[in-house]
Amino acid sequence: MITATSALAVAVYNRHSTLPVPDYGGGGPVLVSDRILTGKVVNQSGLPVAEIEVGMADGMSCTTDQEGTFMLKDVPAGMHRLSLRPQATRSGQADQFIQIQPSGTTVANLVYNLEKSRVGLLSVTFPVSHGEWPVEFSKGSFRAEVHGRCDGLASQFRNMAIWPVIHSSSDGNYWIQSKANVDPTTNTWDADVYVGESSGDADKRPQAGEKWTIQAIVAEADSGIDAYAVSSRGIPHLTALPLRYASSNVITLKLKDLPR
Numbered sequence: 001m002i003t004a005t006s007a008l009a010v011a012v013y014n015r016h017s018t019l020p021v022p023d024y025g026g027g028g029p030v031l032v033s034d035r036i037l038t039g040k041v042v043n044q045s046g047l048p049v050a051e052i053e054v055g056m057a058d059g060m061s062c063t064t065d066q067e068g069t070f071m072l073k074d075v076p077a078g079m080h081r082l083s084l085r086p087q088a089t090r091s092g093q094a095d096q097f098i099q100i101q102p103s104g105t106t107v108a109n110l111v112y113n114l115e116k117s118r119v120g121l122l123s124v125t126f127p128v129s130h131g132e133w134p135v136e137f138s139k140g141s142f143r144a145e146v147h148g149r150c151d152g153l154a155s156q157f158r159n160m161a162i163w164p165v166i167h168s169s170s171d172g173n174y175w176i177q178s179k180a181n182v183d184p185t186t187n188t189w190d191a192d193v194y195v196g197e198s199s200g201d202a203d204k205r206p207q208a209g210e211k212w213t214i215q216a217i218v219a220e221a222d223s224g225i226d227a228y229a230v231s232s233r234g235i236p237h238l239t240a241l242p243l244r245y246a247s248s249n250v251i252t253l254k255l256k257d258l259p260r
Contacts, residue, residue, distance in 0.1 A: 133253055142194075163178070164191045174237060210254065
């Protein structure tokens with residue numbers, strides 16, 4: 001169970017976006033000892049990018065390790081400009097606006113294009129961890145919606161596509177869904193996902209109290225991921241995909257009331 005961990009909120013903006021940076025007010029940031037920003041920096045193929053300096057305007061910074069992982073502690077809450085640049089050359093800086101949550105850990109997996117000096121972020125914004133996930137029943141199947149953002153990513157791919165991925169604790173498999181609908185004008189995406197069905201097979205019917213994780217992956221539209229999305233079998237883990245992709249934050253929740 002992931003505790004005190006938040007998905008990146010809808011307010012995530014790239015410096016190349018035409019969207020304004022929102023003013024949340026609140027009289028400025030307040031430091032608390034348990035507020036952390038952590039994540040990974042990867043390239044468009046999902047491979048970790050080491051020795052990238054991740055910094056904030058107040059001078060707080062760290063460098064990614066060989067796994068692309070970074071962590072900043074005691075981060076002020078609110079909207080911040082996060083800057084990335086190679087530690088060796090200290091050039092080609094790329095910036096990403098990110099909303100730091102009031103408490104706990106904010107997770108950000110960043111896609112960094114060294115050649116274009118661009119950074120992007122794929123995130124699931126609905127549902128949120130430990131929140132409600134409305135499930136509807138129609139024509140024999142249970143379905144639900146997933147929404148997210150894809151700031152700064154379109155310019156890093158020739159033909160970008162996003163696939164939601166859901167995982168149930170009851171069967172242990174990861175189920176890649178059909179491609180999401182992407183709106184490049186607002187850097188948002190949404191998808192209708194299959195959660196289960198009402199049939200004689202009890203394994204295919206979702207249960208109240210069942211634990212689920214929800215995330216998304218991004219890659220070229222012709223990467224071959226579609227072949228897994230239409231498969232009737234899940235995969236044991238995303239690492240089983242013989243393809244390159246970048247992934248989002250992970251949402252963890254339990255199903256509550258389900259339609260009959």
